[in-house]
Amino acid sequence: MGTDRGSQPEIPLTDGTEPDGIPLLQIKALHTQFETKQGTVRAVDGLSLDLYEGEVLGLVGESGCGKTMTALSIMRLLPGNGQAVAGEIKFEGKNLLECSSEEMKRIRGGQIAMVFQEPMTALTPTMTIGRQISEAMEIHLDLSRDEARERALELLEHVGIPSPRARFDNYIHQFSGGMRQRVMIAIAFSCEPRLLLADEPTTALDVTVQAQILDLIKQLAQEAGMTALFITHDMGIVAGSCDRVAVMYAGRMVEIGPVDDVLLNPRHPYTQGLLGSVPSLDSKPGDRLFSVSGLPPDLASLPTGCKFWPRCPLADDRCREEEPMLEQYGESQAACWKVMPLRVE
């Protein structure tokens, strides 16, 4: 499990307990913006984040808080009018934002792989499953068609597709949602990437399949010693699959720390709100779930001070005027002027 201790968000320091002190992926003050008619939308607004070799980090937050845009910034696949205007994304010491498009093509799929949310639409309908898996390997590993086919068969078997030889020449419409996501995972792992970005990999699947897919990703990542970034809004996935968790709000990080610490002792009122909105086994029928009041802010016109104050029950004048920085509290960091006393469990 990786712990990240730093007092400044811009220059994260480690306390030396890391197995490998140098992070695999280092995001520094990333600003990703969209130019729209309503003005500049700050989808990611000064995010700094370190991912250490072999860890699984969960990135959580509401819809539209910049989780997916962070992943797409890493891949340099932002849609049309989006651009990472400032900051650095260092992957193995290289700034991805300055790479040529040729270098990026080698890195995508080869070094950094992505699993998409919708297995129903993320596979080509007119190409056989086998060809789609082989394709990536032919691009990145320079394998011949036959070699790629052999490896694709192994991969299909490995991700738990029964009778892979017969399934190799099927099309996606012959596969169920869970099986399609297994195929997506096989494609993502085919070139043995060092970093896996999983963008809500189980949101489109039903609950029993979700658990299987999560276990599969975890198992494969462990076998390959892979680092993974799980983008999700499901606290259950974070608790079950991640080593550390980072909570995003309005394009910024509001809390980050080891999963156990953050889930048991959330410091930021937003994290507390998120956790409070998860139904628990102790709740009685008829109990109302807690919900964070209000709506996420308009990213084109953010409030001053702490971006969460309009929805925060604890906000005062200081929150409205000064923006809090990430500060160390115990094992975790949080950006809040009003860090609450530890919750008693």
Add this chain to the structure above:
Amino acid sequence: MTAEANTQHELFAMPEQRSLWQDALEQLMRNRLAIFGVFVALLLVFVSIFGPWLSPYDYTQQNLFRINEGPSLDHWLGTDGLGRDMLTRILHGARTAFLVGLIVTIGTTVLGVVLGAAGAFLGGWVDATVMRMADITMAFPDILLAAFISVVFREKVLELQLQIQEQYGWTLSESNRVYLDYLVIFGALTLVQWYGKARLVRGQILSLREKEFIEAERALGASNWTIILNHLVPNSLGPLIVSITVGFGGAMLSEASLSFLGVGIQPPGASWGEMISDSLGQWRFNPHLVLMPGIVLAIVVLGFNFLGDGLNDALNPEQRRR
């Protein structure tokens, strides 16, 4: 392998491996109407190539002693108002219909795919220009515009041909100017029918470009070339092939309409539309002279439409039922 494993394997036996095209072909062969379409298309190709050798008469050969006859042993489908053998003229009309269908379809497909794809890829003023041109073409009734084009350009093409003949002494045929009609018809129909395919291709590429599987391909590091060739083209091919097949019938029908109106193939050239219009004065006394070419035209166009429908079902893997 144990016996148990064997039975299990049989239980989960999957259909044998097939490509998209093998799959589509098998699906097509299961569709009776599509089979009919395939048969009609093959027959048309055969007749248009070997037609002149299938009958003892020439399509321009007149026999004024035997006009407006009914079916007989000498003339299986009778003779028209100038004593020309109907069967021979219908066979020759097949050649006209097939040539028009083929060349107009190739013309509209090339023009449509190039303009539509250019619009979708380049965007901006290229897209705007292409689409406004399509809108303008669409605003005119097809037949009227084609008739206009063919009337205006027939003289010009004839002049050009005479000029070439004077300068280089080269000509296609001294006596028979039917090839000129062909040229004018091909051009006119291509110019009024290109927009359908251009809009289709543009729409296909615009919508496919935003699909998640294209984004997923980018995330795999695939080059633009790979994405276009392996993912965009195969996924837009289905609708295009259907449009080509149906357009084939449409082009033949348009040519027949133009010839019927007298601005298409000129006498003595044979065209089903022209044959109908020729014999229209006779229809009370010799209705078969109007019915024969009409029925043949209807069957051929219907055949191509059935083929198009069959291909539509066969090439759409998402719609396929097992």
